[in-house]
Amino acid sequence: YEPETQGTLIAYASIHGNTAHAAKQLAEIIGQKGEKVVVSDLSRTDMAEVIEDAFRYPRLVLCASSYDGGVFPVMHDFLHHLQIKNYQKRRIGLLENGSWAPCAAKAMHQILAHLKDIEIVEPIVTIRSSLKESDLPALHQLSDAMLK
Numbered sequence: 001y002e003p004e005t006q007g008t009l010i011a012y013a014s015i016h017g018n019t020a021h022a023a024k025q026l027a028e029i030i031g032q033k034g035e036k037v038v039v040s041d042l043s044r045t046d047m048a049e050v051i052e053d054a055f056r057y058p059r060l061v062l063c064a065s066s067y068d069g070g071v072f073p074v075m076h077d078f079l080h081h082l083q084i085k086n087y088q089k090r091r092i093g094l095l096e097n098g099s100w101a102p103c104a105a106k107a108m109h110q111i112l113a114h115l116k117d118i119e120i121v122e123p124i125v126t127i128r129s130s131l132k133e134s135d136l137p138a139l140h141q142l143s144d145a146m147l148k
Contacts, residue, residue, distance in 0.1 A: 001089045003058035007036035008146060011050055012063035013043060013075035018130040019097040022139070023063040025131060026095065029143045042074040051081050059091045059146050062108055066098035071107040079111040088116040093146050095125040095139075102126045121145045 008030055012023035020041065027037045038057070040050045054060055064075040071079075092112060096104035105124045112118055122145060125138045 001055075001086075003090075004056045005036070007038060007057040008059040008061060009050075009053045009057045010037060010039045010061045010063060011042055011054070011075075011078060012039070013065060013072040013078070014041070014063075014097075015065045015067070015072060018127070019063050019065045019095075022095060022097065022125075022127055022131045022135070023061075025136075026061060026063070026139050026143060029139055030146065033143065033147060035147060042078050047078065047081060050078065051085065054082060054087060054090075055085075059093070061093040061095065061142070061146065063095040064097070064104040064108060066096060066102050066104040066107075069101075069103055071096075071104040075104070075108065076111070079108060083111060083114060086116070088118065090117075091119045091121055091146060093121045093125075093142050095127070095142065097127050097129070099129040102128070 014020035027039045031037045065072045094105045096102045
């Protein structure tokens with residue numbers, strides 16, 4: 001369960017593209033700090049490849065849209081795969097998107113709570129619908145916390 005390569009995986013589940021945009025912006029911020037970053041769209045990337053990357057890197061940021069009082073299903077599926085494969089010993093950041101009732105972070109946190117030696121990094125970032133200029137400081141805070 002030891003990471004093979006230094007870097008950060010950002011896995012996102014976006015409904016209309018706004019969460020994808022936030023994930024890519026976060027990747028750019030982390031990359032500017034000299035960190036290798038891999039970004040994966042859970043709706044379009046082969047799940048086995050993303051799971052492989054999750055085990056390869058010591059850091060994982062999960063970016064997901066809120067959906068029906070929980071998290072967008074493809075993210076839920078990804079987390080389920082990590083859970084059954086005994087994913088552990090990683091730093092995880094959370095970014096949620098929700099227009100009126102963000103709940104993705106809570107749903108992801110509930111699944112992650114069952115994993116061993118997982119550190120959920122603060123701050124947990126919440127965006128409302130689309131990324132705004134006022135959200136950028138939180139992305140910078142999350143990137144700094146992930147790289148500690």
